Amino acid sequence: MTTAIEARRDLPSDDAALDGPQLDTIAAALEDGVARGDLSGFYRAFRATELPFMLEAHAGDVAGLFRRVFRVLHRLGGISPAAALAVENHYYVSSAIGTFPASDDPVLEERKHALLASLVGGRQLVANTNSKVHGGKLGEVGTRAVREAGGFRISGTAAYTSLATQGDLLVFITQIEGEGPAVFSITPMQGNPAVEIGPFLFPTAMLDSDTRKISFHDLVLPANALVAGGRDTQPALTGLLFSFEMAWHQLLIPALYLGAAARAIEEVRRFLRATRGRDERPLAELDGMVVDVGRLAIEYRAACCVVERAGEALDAVKHLPRDAELLGRAVDLAGAAKYVGTRCAEEVVTAARRIVGARSFAGGHHLERLSQEVMFGPLGPEVSAVIERRYGRQALGERSFVDGA
Numbered sequence: 001m002t003t004a005i006e007a008r009r010d011l012p013s014d015d016a017a018l019d020g021p022q023l024d025t026i027a028a029a030l031e032d033g034v035a036r037g038d039l040s041g042f043y044r045a046f047r048a049t050e051l052p053f054m055l056e057a058h059a060g061d062v063a064g065l066f067r068r069v070f071r072v073l074h075r076l077g078g079i080s081p082a083a084a085l086a087v088e089n090h091y092y093v094s095s096a097i098g099t100f101p102a103s104d105d106p107v108l109e110e111r112k113h114a115l116l117a118s119l120v121g122g123r124q125l126v127a128n129t130n131s132k133v134h135g136g137k138l139g140e141v142g143t144r145a146v147r148e149a150g151g152f153r154i155s156g157t158a159a160y161t162s163l164a165t166q167g168d169l170l171v172f173i174t175q176i177e178g179e180g181p182a183v184f185s186i187t188p189m190q191g192n193p194a195v196e197i198g199p200f201l202f203p204t205a206m207l208d209s210d211t212r213k214i215s216f217h218d219l220v221l222p223a224n225a226l227v228a229g230g231r232d233t234q235p236a237l238t239g240l241l242f243s244f245e246m247a248w249h250q251l252l253i254p255a256l257y258l259g260a261a262a263r264a265i266e267e268v269r270r271f272l273r274a275t276r277g278r279d280e281r282p283l284a285e286l287d288g289m290v291v292d293v294g295r296l297a298i299e300y301r302a303a304c305c306v307v308e309r310a311g312e313a314l315d316a317v318k319h320l321p322r323d324a325e326l327l328g329r330a331v332d333l334a335g336a337a338k339y340v341g342t343r344c345a346e347e348v349v350t351a352a353r354r355i356v357g358a359r360s361f362a363g364g365h366h367l368e369r370l371s372q373e374v375m376f377g378p379l380g381p382e383v384s385a386v387i388e389r390r391y392g393r394q395a396l397g398e399r400s401f402v403d404g405a
Contacts, residue, residue, distance in 0.1 A: 198213035
């Protein structure tokens with residue numbers, strides 16, 4: 001199913017021509033990998049294309065990069081939302097760092113470009129973690145960095161790291177003791193004796209997201225492993241980088257789950273056209289079914305439009321800190337896009353399962369996988385209650401809701 005975003009005519013024709021065959025290749029590799037229970041072939045195929053590294057062609061072009069990444073994640077999400085989630089982690093981190101518009105900090109700019117050169121030149125996939133842990137306090141950070149002569153020493157544990165065994169480069173957020181939050185990068189990630197990649201965090205439904213606990217055992221990093229934060233870069237810009245990264249993350253999450261919604265509608269279409277009622281007419285000709293599926297298609301299209309609008313808001317952020325207010329609006333809209341898109345996906349997949357019935361769980365039907373994985377959409381990065389609370393406080397503030405809408 002073509003989305004509103006995919007159908008935009010201002011997508012450069014050479015990009016569309018390049019992406020199409022490569023998308024077909026990696027989609028086929030993912031279908032095969034999911035069927036065999038081994039995604040190593042998919043990741044080889046993915047790395048062999050230009051799709052993971054297209055940010056190089058979109059310096060300062062958030063809108064163009066967003067449309068292309070949306071298309072990739074939407075396609076993969078229709079096959080396996082879990083695997084697409086792992087790929088999304090690579091995209092949101094690399095996209096956020098690559099398009100962060102803050103040229104006034106020379107240290108940050110230098111380290112940003114060095115990281116991107118390593119990523120693109122080395123054809124590296126990026127894993128990441130925000131160092132959160134399952135502790136007794138929400139938002140608790142499980143890692144820390146200590147500045148030492150010539151670099152840093154990292155220790156602690158992070159609960160969530162997707163793409164954990166496939167990532168070549170790890171980007172993570174932690175606290176530098178006595179200085180504040182910071183972003184670091186580690187390469188190589190695999191085979192590093194000070195980096196322990198633990199067991200699956202989600203051992204069943206989201207297995208293909210490759211989300212695992214990761215621990216740092218006195219990991220020593222050079223000074224240039226610090227991308228942003230601490231006393232090396234401007235504190236205000238570090239905070240804005242975190243916001244910019246969150247906006248990208250919440251924009252791309254609905255892309256993959258809306259891909260699952262589109263695939264669910266396609267499964268319904270196939271079922272209703274291939275199955276006849278007692279009167280020998282295809283179920284697709286029943287007016288009730290036409291109306292029900294039409295409702296699902298409208299919900300899907302509307303959710304895509306919300307995501308597209310949020311992408312346009314992020315593209316309006318051209319220079320930071322000057323456009324900090326625009327970034328705040330983009331973050332809010334990205335939260336709304338994530339909220340609407342993931343809820344829509346859950347509702348569409350549930351409705352599709354009800355239409356197809358028990359066959360959804362028979363013979364390896366694709367709706368079974370979608371049903372198990374799409375429920376994770378509303379759970380992160382921000383849970384629905386956080387987004388609802390933010391919008392509720394804004395709506396109930398002193399300013400008229402009509403004037404601020």
